[in-house]
Amino acid sequence: MAPVHVERTPDGFVASNERGARITIGSVTDEGVFSPVELLLAAVGACNIVTVEPLTAQRGHRLPHLAVSISATKAEPTLLETVTVTYEVELPESLTPEKFAEIAERVHQRHCTVTRSLEKGTEVKLNLPSP
Template identity: 85%
Template sequence: MAPVHVERTPEGFVASNERGAHLKLGSTTEEGVFSPVELLLIAVGACNAVTVEPLTAQRGHRLPRLAVTIDATRAEPTLLDTVTVTYEVELPESLSPEKFAEIAERVHHRHCTVSRSLEKGTQVKLILPEA
């Protein structure tokens, strides 16, 4: 997996990847930026949505509309409790709500790296400069 980079610039914090994408981030009080927690929620929702799309398409079902809203509750001021992904879809006649739910559940439990990592409690290690 290619690393991402976060750096403080004169304009604020910017995240970037090796493909040239840049994203402003900061606190929840700053205009025009995403907070780190919002980025986590985006990662969960995007992972689910961009994985559901090709799986439904492979089965011959083009979703006329696909969106997700992601929310979270806090267990403590600095700890999330439950992250909720709410699908907003328009299903084609060829795809029942039950079949879509089955695909979305499979994505969440088997294919979405972000959701699976959060549920498994992936370790985060710090590498600090030596003194």
Template identity: 60%
Template sequence: MANVWVERTEDGGFRATNARGAEVRIGGGDDEGAFTPVELLLAAVGGCNIVTVEPLTAQRGHRLVRLAMTVEAQKVESNRLGPVTVTYDVELPSEAAGEVFRAVAGRVHEKYCTVSTSLQDGTEVRLELPESGAS
């Protein structure tokens, strides 16, 4: 099971912490040094893809010279994003590496990135609230 703890901090900001102690600051669009929740979602899509593509490409004998990406989406309603677009920026050591990279990146996007496939499949988000008077 994956989980994070999200809380308001003493300075009025917000923080997400994972079980290993890593932290990410969360804030509004004007909060310097913090990600907005939408930016975190886009980072999760990009991170899931890139941390899966890189080792699979390397295992097939092709270490890419540069591997980066831009992940973007527009709000189509005040509470809804339109399509999320992942655009890779790679420097390939050879045409053979390019073929391997494109095949791996396509499979990762379609099958292996938990974040992307969850978004595409419309994973249910459940809400559990404490009973009245509980803390």
């Protein structure tokens, strides 16, 4: 997996990838930027939605509207307790709510790397410079 680079710039903090995409990062009080926790929530939502959409399309169902809202509650000031993904979807006549729920659950439980990593408690290591 290609790394993401985050650095402080004269304009704030910027995350970038090898494909040239950039995201400005700040605190929850900064205007026009995402906070790190908001980026985590966006990653959860994006991982789910970009996987659900092609799975429904492969089954011949084009969703007229597909969106998610992601919220979180805190267990402690620096620890999230629960992240909730709420789908906002308009289903075509060819897709029942039960079948859509089955697809979304499968994505959540088996296919979304971000969600699965959070649920499994993926280790995060620090690689610090040598003195």
